[in-house]
Amino acid sequence: MNTSKTPLLFVLKIREVGVLVAVILLAIIFSIANKDFLLPQNLLITIRMASELGIIAVGVTLLMIAQEFDLSVGSVFALSPMISAILYTNYGLPVVGATLIGLLISLVFGFINGVITTQTGIPSFITTLGTMMIYRALVLVIARGFPIKITSQATISNVIGGTLGGAFPVAVVWFLVFTAIGFYILQFTAFGNQITATGGNKSAAVAAGINTTKVKILLFMLVSFLAAFSGHVQCFRLGSVAPLNGRGLELAAIAACVIGGTSLFGGVGTVIGSALGVFITGMIRNGIVLLGVSVYWQDGFLGIILIVAVIVNVFISKKRG
Template sequence: MKKDRQKVKRLLKIYMEKPELAALVLLVLLIAVFQIQSDGIFLNANNLRGILGILPEIGLMVVGVTILMICGEFDLSVGSVFALMPMVMAVLLADGLPFIFAFLIGTAVAAMIGFINGYLTIKFSIPSFITTLGMLFIARSLTIVVSGGFPPLLPNELPTWLFTAFVGPGDIFRMSFLWFAAVVILMSLLMNRTNFGNWVRATGGFLPAAQAMGIPTARVKIACFMLCSMLAGFAGMIQVLRLGSPLPSIGEGWELQAVAAAVIGGTALAGGVGTIIGGVIGAVLIRVIDNGLVLSQVDANWFKFAIGFLTIFAVVANAWLGKRAKAIKLET
């Protein structure tokens, strides 16, 4: 009897300490509310198709931002890179370059921006908030400069289907969702199963200890900045292929939505704490709210209110749960 109670207590403690728990509970609740409010339309195939079709675009960005935040840094330039990478690609494609080379060069540009963000942040030990705030403006400006004011038309014979075609039972997913799922699985494995993931957590969790244990913290951080930038660029490319035209204004304000999603999913602003799956739950929540408010015929201007409320609520709930979990004493 007593042993059983200890077991239950231990399980309870483990789950309450999971930072993504609060977001998951909220997500389930919200889906239920929207399903009722919309008279069962919310969860039908058509609507799910709409949600899942757009989810990967913010989702990929959130995955990168989450990893970077676990590493103890911050990237405000992702929204601009989201627009710049596909614009670079579009210009190259218009010049007749094959898709794969345009893709590689676009990704290299995104990686370069991540590298600059990381290098400047570490070399001059300035907060990444400042470096990437600067980069937000620089990359956005470059997007418009590169386009020459008139975004080029995308050529017709692109492998667009590889990212936007509908697949799966009832054509419920776009291909982009499969890319997203693959990235989520890969990045979760990277964070949980590899020594690199361990170093990212240590670097963000307590920098002096990580350095004392011989971890190349500068390189780990720069790698995370580059990964974050590349994922944002990839997400932008998917959106451009879906819309069929590169607009210089896409992704504006998304950097903060991505941070909100990561935080809602339990990632700590101070670093060291967070999970990829938490970030994904945060991203799903944002998409669900956006869509659900429309379906429930609520004024769409409440969307940002809801995101803001959720961000604060999730952090408060997490802090509360964490405190309760700590109070559960187990035999030591």
């Protein structure tokens, strides 16, 4: 064996290594450029913002591994907590009940996406593009274009969107919990194997007795639930929900997953890699602000990194193949 190639082969095999190196390099670069980058307050802001996107990215990763996309997550991110806020504010439901209803309804949104995609053969990109617009329209109609307040001191508000010790965001804890669950599902369960098989080779998966339709519908429901949960995190953190909340989150989540090593073609990806990808996007957005660069460049830098990540993923796939 040619030992000179061993480090490269190791990096190619463990995708997270390259992403972790990128995270470390970015942290070093931004901390040198601006000493405020490593301040605890700034790191908390970065981690909190990354966590809300990261919760969604967990589900998006699993769905992309199954070779499907969901562009409606940003709309569900706004619609689900908007329903909860309306039920609580306008109809007097207890905040716990309103929250549970909002989260349960999100499962219906995901079910609709999954059924349309699997039963009609329409690409999920098109299906969820349509439902994205429908769900967003529902948000605007329900709220009449105005933010809805949901100020409550109930325990559930603090558990979902509060802080620990008055400073540490609970969102980070939820992000870690969902990431751990996603990692466990993908690595240690039969369902995780079914997800990978469905995206890697659907025909072979069907021949092996895997109900790929069921797998995909469940994943669409999971993604919608996580988007709704993340929306509630932000809602309780801010004390209100606005009709335009979540715009662009669908592409941000996909970008984070791809940067983290998830393939656009299905069958390949890790939850840990996507979590690191989320931190990369968060660090870039935060670092650009600290450096005094116009915020209008944020998406431009992320776009460059996304393209590079796709090129690297294609290169890795060819090397493996």
